[in-house]
Amino acid sequence: MDVGSGPYNPRSVDDVFRDFKGRRAGIIEALTTHVEIFYQQCDPEKENLCLYGFPDEQWEVSLPAEEVPPELPEPALGINFARDGMEEKDWLSLVAVHSDAWLLSVAFYFGARFGFDKNERKRLFGMMNELPTIFEVVTGTMKKQVKEKSSATNHSSTKSKPNSKVRGSESQPKYSKGMPHKEEEEGLEEEEEEEDEHGETLCGACGENYASDEFWICCDVCEKWFHGNCVKITPARAEHIKQYKCPSCSNKRARP
Template identity: 50%
Template sequence: METAAPVSSSPRTVSEIYRDYSARRAGLIRALTSDVDEFYAFCDPEKENLCLYGLPNGSWEVALPAEEVPPEMPEPALGINFARDGMKRRDWLSLVAVHSDAWLVSVAYFYAARLNGNDRKRLFNMINDHPSVYESMVDRKQRENKSGGVDNSGKSRHSTKVGTLFYQSVCSLSKHYRFYRLVFYSLLQRSSDGKMKNSRSAVVEDGLEDDEEHSETLCGTCSGLYNSNEFWIGCDSCERWFHGKCVRITPAKADQIKQYKCPDCSKKSR
Protein backbone atom coordinates (compact mmCIF):
# COMPACT_ATOMS: atom_id res chain seq x y z
CA MET A 1 0.00 0.00 0.00
CA GLU A 2 2.94 2.33 -0.42
CA THR A 3 2.22 3.50 -3.96
CA ALA A 4 -0.10 2.66 -6.80
CA ALA A 5 0.80 -0.27 -8.98
CA PRO A 6 2.64 0.80 -12.16
CA VAL A 7 0.80 0.73 -15.46
CA SER A 8 1.58 -2.27 -17.63
CA SER A 9 1.55 -2.23 -21.42
CA SER A 10 -1.05 0.29 -22.53
CA PRO A 11 -4.12 -1.04 -24.38
CA ARG A 12 -4.43 0.42 -27.87
CA THR A 13 -7.31 -1.21 -29.74
CA VAL A 14 -11.01 -0.99 -28.92
CA SER A 15 -11.09 -4.60 -27.69
CA GLU A 16 -7.97 -4.12 -25.55
CA ILE A 17 -9.32 -0.94 -23.95
CA TYR A 18 -12.66 -2.63 -23.36
CA ARG A 19 -10.99 -5.59 -21.62
CA ASP A 20 -8.97 -3.20 -19.47
CA TYR A 21 -12.14 -1.27 -18.55
CA SER A 22 -14.04 -4.48 -17.73
CA ALA A 23 -11.26 -5.80 -15.50
CA ARG A 24 -10.85 -2.53 -13.60
CA ARG A 25 -14.63 -2.24 -13.21
CA ALA A 26 -14.85 -5.78 -11.83
CA GLY A 27 -12.18 -4.99 -9.25
CA LEU A 28 -13.93 -1.81 -8.12
CA ILE A 29 -17.29 -3.58 -7.82
CA ARG A 30 -15.65 -6.31 -5.74
CA ALA A 31 -14.12 -3.70 -3.42
CA LEU A 32 -17.50 -2.05 -2.85
CA THR A 33 -19.57 -5.24 -2.50
CA SER A 34 -18.10 -8.61 -1.54
CA ASP A 35 -14.85 -7.10 -0.13
CA VAL A 36 -16.50 -4.01 1.31
CA ASP A 37 -15.52 -4.64 4.95
CA GLU A 38 -11.88 -5.10 3.97
CA PHE A 39 -12.00 -2.00 1.78
CA TYR A 40 -13.64 0.03 4.57
CA ALA A 41 -10.91 -1.00 7.02
CA PHE A 42 -8.15 0.02 4.59
CA CYS A 43 -9.56 3.55 4.31
CA ASP A 44 -8.41 4.72 7.72
CA PRO A 45 -8.87 8.52 8.01
CA GLU A 46 -5.65 8.67 10.04
CA LYS A 47 -3.61 7.59 7.02
CA GLU A 48 -2.39 9.79 4.17
CA ASN A 49 -4.37 10.62 1.02
CA LEU A 50 -5.58 7.29 -0.32
CA CYS A 51 -7.11 6.31 -3.65
CA LEU A 52 -9.12 3.28 -4.77
CA TYR A 53 -7.67 1.66 -7.89
CA GLY A 54 -9.27 -0.96 -10.09
CA LEU A 55 -6.42 -2.97 -11.59
CA PRO A 56 -6.12 -4.53 -15.07
CA ASN A 57 -6.00 -8.01 -13.54
CA GLY A 58 -9.48 -7.65 -12.03
CA SER A 59 -8.34 -6.91 -8.47
CA TRP A 60 -8.47 -3.68 -6.48
CA GLU A 61 -6.03 -1.71 -4.37
CA VAL A 62 -6.17 1.12 -1.86
CA ALA A 63 -2.94 3.02 -2.27
CA LEU A 64 -1.20 6.38 -2.32
CA PRO A 65 -1.46 8.32 -5.59
CA ALA A 66 1.29 8.24 -8.17
CA GLU A 67 4.26 10.47 -7.35
CA GLU A 68 4.81 11.59 -10.95
CA VAL A 69 3.57 15.07 -11.86
CA PRO A 70 1.71 14.97 -14.13
CA PRO A 71 0.75 11.34 -13.53
CA GLU A 72 1.21 8.72 -16.23
CA MET A 73 -2.56 8.25 -16.50
CA PRO A 74 -5.72 9.74 -14.92
CA GLU A 75 -5.81 9.31 -11.16
CA PRO A 76 -8.88 8.31 -9.10
CA ALA A 77 -10.35 10.58 -6.43
CA LEU A 78 -7.74 11.56 -3.86
CA GLY A 79 -8.26 11.27 -0.11
CA ILE A 80 -11.37 9.08 -0.07
CA ASN A 81 -10.39 7.93 3.44
CA PHE A 82 -10.75 11.41 4.96
CA ALA A 83 -14.53 11.52 4.52
CA ARG A 84 -15.17 7.96 5.72
CA ASP A 85 -16.08 8.71 9.32
CA GLY A 86 -17.85 11.99 8.56
CA MET A 87 -20.62 10.38 6.48
CA LYS A 88 -23.03 7.50 6.76
CA ARG A 89 -21.35 4.35 5.51
CA ARG A 90 -23.81 3.88 2.64
CA ASP A 91 -23.47 7.49 1.49
CA TRP A 92 -19.69 7.31 1.63
CA LEU A 93 -19.62 4.11 -0.41
CA SER A 94 -22.01 5.65 -2.93
CA LEU A 95 -19.74 8.66 -3.27
CA VAL A 96 -16.71 6.43 -3.82
CA ALA A 97 -18.70 4.48 -6.45
CA VAL A 98 -19.60 7.66 -8.35
CA HIS A 99 -15.97 8.81 -8.35
CA SER A 100 -14.95 5.33 -9.49
CA ASP A 101 -17.33 5.49 -12.47
CA ALA A 102 -15.86 8.86 -13.47
CA TRP A 103 -12.34 7.46 -13.19
CA LEU A 104 -13.13 4.36 -15.27
CA VAL A 105 -14.48 6.47 -18.11
CA SER A 106 -11.53 8.86 -17.95
CA VAL A 107 -9.02 5.99 -18.09
CA ALA A 108 -10.82 4.35 -21.01
CA TYR A 109 -10.87 7.58 -23.01
CA PHE A 110 -7.28 8.35 -22.03
CA TYR A 111 -6.30 5.15 -23.82
CA ALA A 112 -8.79 5.89 -26.62
CA ALA A 113 -7.29 9.28 -27.46
CA ARG A 114 -5.76 8.01 -30.71
CA LEU A 115 -8.88 6.18 -31.87
CA ASN A 116 -11.08 7.67 -34.56
CA GLY A 117 -14.67 8.78 -33.98
CA ASN A 118 -16.26 5.49 -35.03
CA ASP A 119 -14.00 3.47 -32.75
CA ARG A 120 -14.65 5.79 -29.80
CA LYS A 121 -18.39 5.46 -30.37
CA ARG A 122 -18.05 1.67 -30.57
CA LEU A 123 -16.04 1.67 -27.34
CA PHE A 124 -18.65 3.79 -25.57
CA ASN A 125 -21.44 1.46 -26.67
CA MET A 126 -19.50 -1.54 -25.37
CA ILE A 127 -18.90 0.23 -22.04
CA ASN A 128 -22.52 1.34 -21.92
CA ASP A 129 -23.74 -2.27 -22.01
CA HIS A 130 -22.46 -2.70 -18.45
CA PRO A 131 -24.23 -1.41 -15.33
CA SER A 132 -22.12 1.27 -13.65
CA VAL A 133 -20.17 0.57 -10.46
CA TYR A 134 -22.71 2.69 -8.59
CA GLU A 135 -25.65 0.78 -10.05
CA SER A 136 -24.03 -2.59 -9.33
CA MET A 137 -23.42 -1.64 -5.71
CA VAL A 138 -26.95 -0.25 -5.15
CA ASP A 139 -28.61 -3.13 -7.01
CA ARG A 140 -26.80 -5.73 -4.90
CA LYS A 141 -27.78 -3.96 -1.68
CA GLN A 142 -31.43 -3.75 -2.75
CA ARG A 143 -31.53 -7.43 -3.64
CA GLU A 144 -29.94 -8.37 -0.32
CA ASN A 145 -32.50 -6.27 1.55
CA LYS A 146 -35.37 -7.96 -0.30
CA SER A 147 -34.12 -11.52 0.10
CA GLY A 148 -32.43 -11.21 3.47
CA GLY A 149 -29.20 -12.55 2.00
CA VAL A 150 -27.08 -12.73 -1.11
CA ASP A 151 -29.04 -13.18 -4.32
CA ASN A 152 -27.35 -15.50 -6.79
CA SER A 153 -29.84 -14.94 -9.58
CA GLY A 154 -27.13 -13.61 -11.88
CA LYS A 155 -27.10 -10.42 -13.90
CA SER A 156 -28.76 -7.22 -12.81
CA ARG A 157 -32.34 -6.79 -13.93
CA HIS A 158 -31.81 -3.10 -14.43
CA SER A 159 -31.42 -1.91 -18.01
CA THR A 160 -30.41 1.65 -17.13
CA LYS A 161 -27.27 2.62 -19.00
CA VAL A 162 -24.03 3.98 -17.60
CA GLY A 163 -24.51 7.53 -18.87
CA THR A 164 -27.99 7.97 -17.39
CA LEU A 165 -27.11 6.26 -14.11
CA PHE A 166 -23.98 8.33 -13.72
CA TYR A 167 -25.98 11.52 -14.24
CA GLN A 168 -28.71 10.51 -11.77
CA SER A 169 -26.29 9.33 -9.08
CA VAL A 170 -24.27 12.54 -9.16
CA CYS A 171 -27.42 14.65 -8.88
CA SER A 172 -28.71 12.60 -5.94
CA LEU A 173 -25.51 12.88 -3.91
CA SER A 174 -24.55 16.52 -4.01
CA LYS A 175 -24.81 19.62 -6.18
CA HIS A 176 -21.05 19.98 -5.65
CA TYR A 177 -20.42 17.01 -7.90
CA ARG A 178 -22.67 18.08 -10.78
CA PHE A 179 -19.69 19.26 -12.78
CA TYR A 180 -19.05 15.57 -13.58
CA ARG A 181 -22.22 15.30 -15.63
CA LEU A 182 -21.36 18.52 -17.49
CA VAL A 183 -17.92 17.20 -18.41
CA PHE A 184 -19.25 13.74 -19.18
CA TYR A 185 -22.11 14.79 -21.44
CA SER A 186 -20.25 17.61 -23.16
CA LEU A 187 -17.56 15.03 -23.99
CA LEU A 188 -20.16 12.86 -25.69
CA GLN A 189 -22.11 15.68 -27.35
CA ARG A 190 -19.57 17.08 -29.81
CA SER A 191 -20.68 19.39 -32.56
CA SER A 192 -20.09 18.49 -36.20
CA ASP A 193 -16.92 20.59 -36.44
CA GLY A 194 -15.37 18.69 -33.53
CA LYS A 195 -15.60 21.48 -30.96
CA MET A 196 -17.16 21.04 -27.55
CA LYS A 197 -20.60 22.48 -26.97
CA ASN A 198 -21.01 24.97 -24.16
CA SER A 199 -21.44 22.65 -21.18
CA ARG A 200 -24.26 24.49 -19.48
CA SER A 201 -26.30 25.04 -22.62
CA ALA A 202 -25.60 21.52 -23.94
CA VAL A 203 -27.08 19.91 -20.87
CA VAL A 204 -30.28 21.92 -21.20
CA GLU A 205 -30.42 21.57 -24.98
CA ASP A 206 -30.24 17.77 -24.76
CA GLY A 207 -32.94 17.58 -22.10
CA LEU A 208 -30.60 16.26 -19.42
CA GLU A 209 -31.09 18.98 -16.82
CA ASP A 210 -32.82 17.84 -13.67
CA ASP A 211 -36.58 18.20 -14.31
CA GLU A 212 -37.36 18.70 -10.63
CA GLU A 213 -34.78 21.45 -10.32
CA HIS A 214 -36.19 23.39 -13.29
CA SER A 215 -39.88 22.50 -13.08
CA GLU A 216 -40.65 26.06 -11.87
CA THR A 217 -37.83 27.93 -13.58
CA LEU A 218 -38.99 31.06 -15.41
CA CYS A 219 -37.32 32.82 -18.30
CA GLY A 220 -35.69 36.02 -17.03
CA THR A 221 -37.04 37.92 -20.02
CA CYS A 222 -40.54 36.64 -20.88
CA SER A 223 -41.32 34.78 -17.59
CA GLY A 224 -42.22 31.67 -19.57
CA LEU A 225 -41.90 28.29 -17.80
CA TYR A 226 -38.88 26.09 -18.42
CA ASN A 227 -39.33 23.56 -21.25
CA SER A 228 -36.65 20.95 -21.87
CA ASN A 229 -37.59 20.86 -25.56
CA GLU A 230 -36.41 24.43 -26.06
CA PHE A 231 -32.90 25.87 -26.03
CA TRP A 232 -32.15 27.72 -22.79
CA ILE A 233 -28.99 29.38 -21.52
CA GLY A 234 -27.98 30.36 -17.98
CA CYS A 235 -26.32 33.62 -17.00
CA ASP A 236 -23.03 32.99 -15.20
CA SER A 237 -23.36 36.25 -13.26
CA CYS A 238 -26.92 36.35 -11.89
CA GLU A 239 -27.63 32.63 -12.44
CA ARG A 240 -30.99 33.31 -14.08
CA TRP A 241 -32.11 31.25 -17.07
CA PHE A 242 -33.37 32.53 -20.43
CA HIS A 243 -34.95 31.25 -23.61
CA GLY A 244 -32.24 31.39 -26.23
CA LYS A 245 -34.63 33.23 -28.56
CA CYS A 246 -35.39 35.86 -25.90
CA VAL A 247 -31.72 36.85 -25.56
CA ARG A 248 -30.89 36.17 -29.23
CA ILE A 249 -28.48 33.31 -28.45
CA THR A 250 -28.45 30.26 -30.68
CA PRO A 251 -26.81 26.90 -29.85
CA ALA A 252 -24.10 27.68 -32.42
CA LYS A 253 -23.40 31.06 -30.82
CA ALA A 254 -23.39 29.50 -27.33
CA ASP A 255 -20.56 27.22 -28.46
CA GLN A 256 -18.33 30.28 -28.79
CA ILE A 257 -19.18 31.80 -25.38
CA LYS A 258 -17.01 30.87 -22.41
CA GLN A 259 -18.99 32.91 -19.86
CA TYR A 260 -22.46 34.15 -20.73
CA LYS A 261 -23.83 37.39 -19.27
CA CYS A 262 -27.48 38.27 -19.76
CA PRO A 263 -28.41 41.73 -21.12
CA ASP A 264 -29.04 43.15 -17.62
CA CYS A 265 -25.67 41.95 -16.26
CA SER A 266 -23.90 43.17 -19.39
CA LYS A 267 -25.29 46.67 -18.82
CA LYS A 268 -24.23 46.65 -15.14
CA SER A 269 -20.65 45.72 -16.00
CA ARG A 270 -20.21 48.66 -18.37
Protein backbone atom coordinates in the same frame (compact mmCIF):
# COMPACT_ATOMS: atom_id res chain seq x y z
CA MET B 1 1.81 4.05 -7.63
CA ASP B 2 2.65 2.33 -10.92
CA VAL B 3 -0.77 1.84 -12.48
CA GLY B 4 -0.26 1.92 -16.20
CA SER B 5 3.39 1.20 -16.94
CA GLY B 6 5.01 -2.10 -17.90
CA PRO B 7 4.39 -4.29 -20.93
CA TYR B 8 0.59 -3.96 -20.67
CA ASN B 9 -0.73 -1.28 -23.04
CA PRO B 10 -4.20 -1.72 -24.56
CA ARG B 11 -4.14 -0.40 -28.12
CA SER B 12 -7.41 -1.51 -29.73
CA VAL B 13 -11.02 -0.87 -28.74
CA ASP B 14 -11.37 -4.47 -27.59
CA ASP B 15 -8.15 -4.19 -25.57
CA VAL B 16 -9.33 -1.02 -23.84
CA PHE B 17 -12.72 -2.58 -23.11
CA ARG B 18 -11.04 -5.61 -21.50
CA ASP B 19 -8.95 -3.20 -19.44
CA PHE B 20 -12.14 -1.36 -18.42
CA LYS B 21 -13.93 -4.58 -17.43
CA GLY B 22 -10.98 -5.80 -15.37
CA ARG B 23 -10.61 -2.55 -13.44
CA ARG B 24 -14.37 -2.34 -12.98
CA ALA B 25 -14.56 -5.90 -11.60
CA GLY B 26 -11.79 -5.15 -9.10
CA ILE B 27 -13.51 -2.02 -7.80
CA ILE B 28 -16.89 -3.75 -7.56
CA GLU B 29 -15.26 -6.50 -5.50
CA ALA B 30 -13.77 -3.90 -3.14
CA LEU B 31 -17.14 -2.19 -2.64
CA THR B 32 -19.22 -5.37 -2.29
CA THR B 33 -17.60 -8.73 -1.55
CA HIS B 34 -14.54 -7.21 0.21
CA VAL B 35 -16.31 -4.15 1.63
CA GLU B 36 -15.19 -4.84 5.22
CA ILE B 37 -11.53 -5.00 4.22
CA PHE B 38 -11.95 -1.90 2.05
CA TYR B 39 -13.62 -0.02 4.91
CA GLN B 40 -10.79 -0.82 7.31
CA GLN B 41 -8.10 0.23 4.83
CA CYS B 42 -9.71 3.66 4.34
CA ASP B 43 -8.58 4.96 7.73
CA PRO B 44 -9.30 8.73 8.00
CA GLU B 45 -6.13 9.10 10.08
CA LYS B 46 -3.98 8.17 7.08
CA GLU B 47 -2.91 10.41 4.21
CA ASN B 48 -4.92 11.01 1.03
CA LEU B 49 -5.88 7.57 -0.28
CA CYS B 50 -7.25 6.41 -3.63
CA LEU B 51 -9.09 3.26 -4.73
CA TYR B 52 -7.40 1.65 -7.74
CA GLY B 53 -8.79 -1.10 -9.95
CA PHE B 54 -6.40 -3.14 -12.09
CA PRO B 55 -6.83 -4.97 -15.41
CA ASP B 56 -6.43 -8.34 -13.66
CA GLU B 57 -9.57 -7.65 -11.54
CA GLN B 58 -7.57 -6.82 -8.41
CA TRP B 59 -7.99 -3.66 -6.32
CA GLU B 60 -5.85 -1.62 -3.95
CA VAL B 61 -6.23 1.33 -1.60
CA SER B 62 -3.05 3.35 -1.89
CA LEU B 63 -1.46 6.78 -2.09
CA PRO B 64 -1.59 8.56 -5.45
CA ALA B 65 1.33 8.51 -7.86
CA GLU B 66 4.18 10.83 -6.94
CA GLU B 67 5.03 11.91 -10.48
CA VAL B 68 3.10 14.78 -12.03
CA PRO B 69 1.43 14.27 -14.41
CA PRO B 70 0.90 10.58 -13.62
CA GLU B 71 1.06 7.80 -16.21
CA LEU B 72 -2.75 7.42 -16.08
CA PRO B 73 -5.54 9.66 -14.75
CA GLU B 74 -5.75 9.35 -10.97
CA PRO B 75 -8.82 8.15 -9.02
CA ALA B 76 -10.60 10.47 -6.57
CA LEU B 77 -8.12 11.61 -3.93
CA GLY B 78 -8.78 11.37 -0.19
CA ILE B 79 -11.75 9.00 -0.19
CA ASN B 80 -10.81 7.95 3.35
CA PHE B 81 -11.45 11.36 4.92
CA ALA B 82 -15.23 11.17 4.54
CA ARG B 83 -15.52 7.59 5.80
CA ASP B 84 -16.66 8.37 9.35
CA GLY B 85 -18.51 11.56 8.48
CA MET B 86 -21.21 9.86 6.38
CA GLU B 87 -23.53 6.89 6.53
CA GLU B 88 -21.60 3.89 5.22
CA LYS B 89 -23.99 3.27 2.32
CA ASP B 90 -23.77 6.94 1.27
CA TRP B 91 -19.98 6.90 1.48
CA LEU B 92 -19.74 3.73 -0.58
CA SER B 93 -22.14 5.23 -3.14
CA LEU B 94 -19.97 8.33 -3.40
CA VAL B 95 -16.83 6.24 -3.93
CA ALA B 96 -18.71 4.23 -6.55
CA VAL B 97 -19.71 7.38 -8.49
CA HIS B 98 -16.13 8.68 -8.53
CA SER B 99 -14.88 5.24 -9.54
CA ASP B 100 -17.26 5.22 -12.53
CA ALA B 101 -15.87 8.60 -13.59
CA TRP B 102 -12.30 7.35 -13.20
CA LEU B 103 -12.89 4.26 -15.33
CA LEU B 104 -14.26 6.40 -18.15
CA SER B 105 -11.31 8.78 -17.93
CA VAL B 106 -8.81 5.91 -18.08
CA ALA B 107 -10.56 4.32 -21.07
CA PHE B 108 -10.67 7.55 -23.06
CA TYR B 109 -7.10 8.36 -22.06
CA PHE B 110 -6.07 5.18 -23.89
CA GLY B 111 -8.36 6.15 -26.76
CA ALA B 112 -6.68 9.55 -27.09
CA ARG B 113 -3.20 8.15 -26.64
CA PHE B 114 -3.59 5.61 -29.40
CA GLY B 115 -5.56 7.83 -31.75
CA PHE B 116 -9.06 6.32 -31.71
CA ASP B 117 -11.27 8.01 -34.26
CA LYS B 118 -14.89 9.08 -33.77
CA ASN B 119 -16.34 5.68 -34.63
CA GLU B 120 -13.89 3.82 -32.38
CA ARG B 121 -14.66 6.13 -29.45
CA LYS B 122 -18.38 5.67 -30.06
CA ARG B 123 -18.00 1.90 -30.18
CA LEU B 124 -15.92 1.90 -26.99
CA PHE B 125 -18.46 4.00 -25.10
CA GLY B 126 -21.30 1.81 -26.36
CA MET B 127 -19.58 -1.34 -25.08
CA MET B 128 -18.93 0.23 -21.68
CA ASN B 129 -22.45 1.63 -21.47
CA GLU B 130 -23.93 -1.85 -21.93
CA LEU B 131 -22.65 -2.74 -18.46
CA PRO B 132 -24.30 -1.37 -15.31
CA THR B 133 -22.32 1.34 -13.57
CA ILE B 134 -20.47 0.59 -10.35
CA PHE B 135 -22.92 2.93 -8.63
CA GLU B 136 -25.86 0.84 -9.88
CA VAL B 137 -24.23 -2.39 -8.68
CA VAL B 138 -23.30 -1.01 -5.25
CA THR B 139 -26.58 0.74 -4.52
CA GLY B 140 -28.84 -1.90 -6.05
CA THR B 141 -30.75 0.59 -8.18
CA MET B 142 -31.36 -2.01 -10.87
CA LYS B 143 -34.94 -3.16 -11.48
CA LYS B 144 -36.44 -5.33 -8.76
CA GLN B 145 -37.84 -8.64 -9.84
CA VAL B 146 -41.18 -8.99 -8.07
CA LYS B 147 -41.94 -12.37 -9.56
CA GLU B 148 -38.52 -13.64 -8.48
CA LYS B 149 -39.37 -12.81 -4.88
CA SER B 150 -42.60 -14.77 -5.03
CA SER B 151 -40.74 -17.64 -6.67
CA ALA B 152 -38.06 -17.40 -4.01
CA THR B 153 -40.75 -17.82 -1.36
CA ASN B 154 -41.79 -21.08 -3.00
CA HIS B 155 -38.16 -22.22 -2.87
CA SER B 156 -37.14 -20.65 0.43
CA SER B 157 -34.90 -23.52 1.40
CA THR B 158 -32.47 -22.68 -1.40
CA LYS B 159 -33.34 -19.09 -2.32
CA SER B 160 -32.29 -19.93 -5.84
CA LYS B 161 -33.93 -18.65 -9.00
CA PRO B 162 -36.47 -20.82 -10.74
CA ASN B 163 -34.81 -22.59 -13.66
CA SER B 164 -31.45 -21.05 -12.63
CA LYS B 165 -29.62 -24.28 -11.91
CA VAL B 166 -27.56 -25.70 -14.73
CA ARG B 167 -29.77 -27.54 -17.15
CA GLY B 168 -28.68 -31.08 -17.81
CA SER B 169 -29.93 -34.04 -19.75
CA GLU B 170 -32.88 -34.34 -17.38
CA SER B 171 -34.47 -31.21 -18.84
CA GLN B 172 -37.69 -32.08 -20.64
CA PRO B 173 -38.09 -30.78 -24.22
CA LYS B 174 -40.90 -28.28 -24.67
CA TYR B 175 -41.74 -29.44 -28.17
CA SER B 176 -42.69 -32.82 -29.55
CA LYS B 177 -41.59 -33.83 -33.05
CA GLY B 178 -44.82 -32.50 -34.55
CA MET B 179 -46.76 -29.40 -33.69
CA PRO B 180 -46.66 -28.67 -29.94
CA HIS B 181 -49.72 -29.45 -27.88
CA LYS B 182 -51.68 -26.62 -26.30
CA GLU B 183 -50.23 -27.35 -22.87
CA GLU B 184 -46.72 -27.29 -24.28
CA GLU B 185 -47.37 -23.94 -25.99
CA GLU B 186 -48.62 -22.39 -22.76
CA GLY B 187 -45.64 -23.73 -20.82
CA LEU B 188 -43.23 -22.38 -23.42
CA GLU B 189 -44.82 -18.92 -23.32
CA GLU B 190 -44.58 -18.82 -19.51
CA GLU B 191 -40.94 -19.87 -19.59
CA GLU B 192 -40.07 -17.24 -22.22
CA GLU B 193 -41.75 -14.50 -20.16
CA GLU B 194 -39.93 -15.65 -17.03
CA GLU B 195 -36.55 -15.70 -18.78
CA ASP B 196 -37.12 -12.20 -20.19
CA GLU B 197 -37.82 -10.89 -16.71
CA HIS B 198 -34.85 -12.67 -15.19
CA GLY B 199 -32.59 -11.38 -17.93
CA GLU B 200 -32.87 -7.88 -16.45
CA THR B 201 -31.42 -9.03 -13.11
CA LEU B 202 -27.78 -8.24 -12.35
CA CYS B 203 -25.42 -10.02 -9.99
CA GLY B 204 -24.75 -8.01 -6.83
CA ALA B 205 -21.08 -9.03 -6.92
CA CYS B 206 -19.93 -8.83 -10.54
CA GLY B 207 -22.77 -6.82 -12.05
CA GLU B 208 -23.27 -9.21 -14.97
CA ASN B 209 -26.69 -10.26 -16.29
CA TYR B 210 -28.69 -13.29 -15.26
CA ALA B 211 -28.27 -16.35 -17.46
CA SER B 212 -30.71 -19.25 -17.39
CA ASP B 213 -27.95 -21.87 -17.25
CA GLU B 214 -26.32 -20.46 -14.10
CA PHE B 215 -27.06 -21.09 -10.43
CA TRP B 216 -28.08 -17.96 -8.53
CA ILE B 217 -28.88 -17.30 -4.87
CA CYS B 218 -30.73 -14.45 -3.16
CA CYS B 219 -29.60 -12.68 0.03
CA ASP B 220 -32.35 -12.68 2.68
CA VAL B 221 -31.13 -9.35 4.07
CA CYS B 222 -30.55 -7.03 1.07
CA GLU B 223 -32.57 -9.17 -1.39
CA LYS B 224 -29.91 -8.94 -4.07
CA TRP B 225 -29.19 -11.89 -6.36
CA PHE B 226 -25.71 -13.33 -6.83
CA HIS B 227 -24.05 -15.86 -9.10
CA GLY B 228 -23.29 -18.92 -6.98
CA ASN B 229 -19.71 -18.82 -8.29
CA CYS B 230 -19.29 -15.17 -7.24
CA VAL B 231 -20.20 -15.88 -3.60
CA LYS B 232 -18.79 -19.44 -3.54
CA ILE B 233 -22.15 -21.15 -2.96
CA THR B 234 -23.04 -24.39 -4.75
CA PRO B 235 -26.58 -25.74 -5.27
CA ALA B 236 -25.80 -28.58 -2.86
CA ARG B 237 -24.66 -26.19 -0.15
CA ALA B 238 -27.64 -23.90 -0.72
CA GLU B 239 -29.99 -26.76 0.13
CA HIS B 240 -28.77 -26.59 3.75
CA ILE B 241 -28.90 -22.79 4.16
CA LYS B 242 -32.04 -21.63 5.97
CA GLN B 243 -31.22 -17.92 5.73
CA TYR B 244 -28.56 -16.79 3.28
CA LYS B 245 -26.57 -13.60 3.89
CA CYS B 246 -24.29 -12.29 1.15
CA PRO B 247 -20.65 -11.43 2.02
CA SER B 248 -21.48 -7.73 2.33
CA CYS B 249 -24.37 -8.26 4.75
CA SER B 250 -22.42 -10.89 6.71
CA ASN B 251 -19.51 -8.49 7.21
CA LYS B 252 -21.59 -5.50 8.28
CA ARG B 253 -21.35 -4.58 11.93
CA ALA B 254 -22.18 -1.63 14.08
CA ARG B 255 -19.93 1.33 13.26
CA PRO B 256 -18.62 3.55 16.06
